Amino acid sequence: MVSIIVIICILLLLGVTFIHGYKDEDISVISNSIVNTNVTLAEEEKKINYESQGDSTDSIEFLCWDEINNDVFPRETEAEVEDIYTGKKFKIIRTMGDNHADCETITEDDTKVMKEIFGGFNWSKRPIVLHIGGKNYAASMSGMPHAGVDSAPAFAVVGGLSGGYGYGQNLDTIKNNNMDGVFDVHFINSRRHMEGGISDTVDMEHQKNIDIIRSYVR
Known part of the structure; x- marks a missing residue:
C-alpha cells in the first residue's frame, strides 16, 4: 500500500x-x-487585425517614385492615408511636388485624424499605406504642414509661412481644412527638395519606413 x-x-x-x-x-x-x-504584443495583434481585413504585403505595391509620380498619384489626385501602427485613416489631395508628393488634408475632420496619429503637427515620419483607386501603395509621410497660410490666397507671396518657412509663396491651396501648408509623402527613391542648403537626396528615414511595411504587414 x-x-x-x-x-x-x-x-x-x-x-x-x-x-x-x-x-x-x-x-x-x-x-x-x-x-x-x-515588435510589441500590441503591434503583433495589429498585424493580425490588418491581415484579417484582407490586406497583406501581396496586396500592397512597392513602387518607385518614377512609377508613382505621374501615373498613379499625379497632382490633384485624392487618396486615403492609412497609418500602419494605428489603422486610422484620413483623406488627402496631392497638390504639388516634384521630388516627392506635397499633399494637404481635404477637410477639418481629416486634419483632426492626422493630428491624432502624430500627436499634433511635428516633423516625425510614419509608415503608411496609401489607398488610390482601389489599390494600395507603400509610402511614408511626415506630420508637419509647412510653407503655407490657410487664411491667405494660394500662391500669394506672404509672411508667416508654416513650419518656419518665413516669407515666400503660399503653397496652401485647400482652404478651411484647419491646416496651414502642405506635408510630405515619400515613396521608394523619392527625394527631398533642394532648400536651406539641403541637397535633393533620398531621405533614408522615409525609406526605412517603407521597409517597415514589408515586415510589419503579413
Whole structure:
C-alpha cells in the first residue's frame, strides 16, 4: 500500500515538473520572438487585425517614385492615408511636388485624424499605406504642414509661412481644412527638395519606413 502511494506521488511530481517546464519554454519562445523582432504584443495583434481585413504585403505595391509620380498619384489626385501602427485613416489631395508628393488634408475632420496619429503637427515620419483607386501603395509621410497660410490666397507671396518657412509663396491651396501648408509623402527613391542648403537626396528615414511595411504587414 505504501509503495502504491509513493509511486502515485512520484507520478504527480513528474507531471507538475513537465507542465511547469512547458510553460517556461512557451514564455521563453514568446519573449525571444518579441525581443528579436522589436515588435510589441500590441503591434503583433495589429498585424493580425490588418491581415484579417484582407490586406497583406501581396496586396500592397512597392513602387518607385518614377512609377508613382505621374501615373498613379499625379497632382490633384485624392487618396486615403492609412497609418500602419494605428489603422486610422484620413483623406488627402496631392497638390504639388516634384521630388516627392506635397499633399494637404481635404477637410477639418481629416486634419483632426492626422493630428491624432502624430500627436499634433511635428516633423516625425510614419509608415503608411496609401489607398488610390482601389489599390494600395507603400509610402511614408511626415506630420508637419509647412510653407503655407490657410487664411491667405494660394500662391500669394506672404509672411508667416508654416513650419518656419518665413516669407515666400503660399503653397496652401485647400482652404478651411484647419491646416496651414502642405506635408510630405515619400515613396521608394523619392527625394527631398533642394532648400536651406539641403541637397535633393533620398531621405533614408522615409525609406526605412517603407521597409517597415514589408515586415510589419503579413
